[in-house]
Amino acid sequence: MHFWDWRSGYNFQRLSAKVQPGSIDSEAGIFALAFDRSGSRLISCEADKTIKVFKEDETAVRSPCAFDHNWL
Template identity: 60%
Template sequence: MRFHDWRSGHCFQEAETIAQPGSLVDSEAGIFCSTFDRTGFRLITGEADKTIKIWKEDDEATEETHPVVFTPSLKKNY
């Protein structure tokens, strides 16, 4: 999964899911659907290996441990 800032398009975080043991790793490593829970703090995914996973934000993450290095470009690609 890749998380992007919707205004700039900057990818600020990446996460990999772990396939369920016994699954065909390459063909069953996809995510079919995702939604947030009612609080908006947890991401729920339905995956190709027939699992449902619940993701939460890292409570210990700070600007020092996870710095965002981003220099926006004013160049437009048409």
């Protein structure tokens, strides 16, 4: 998964699907992503038959992007 800032175009985070114990390497993939009804959690459906739920790190500090362009 790649996370982008839509204003600046900056790719601020990249995550790779990790293979779960007992799975083969080819099962390290993501089939679907969706937000829950509140919009605060991202849910992934993965090839290794797992569902993962991601939530925002509320303690994270927003830092200025090194790649900050005005695209207008």
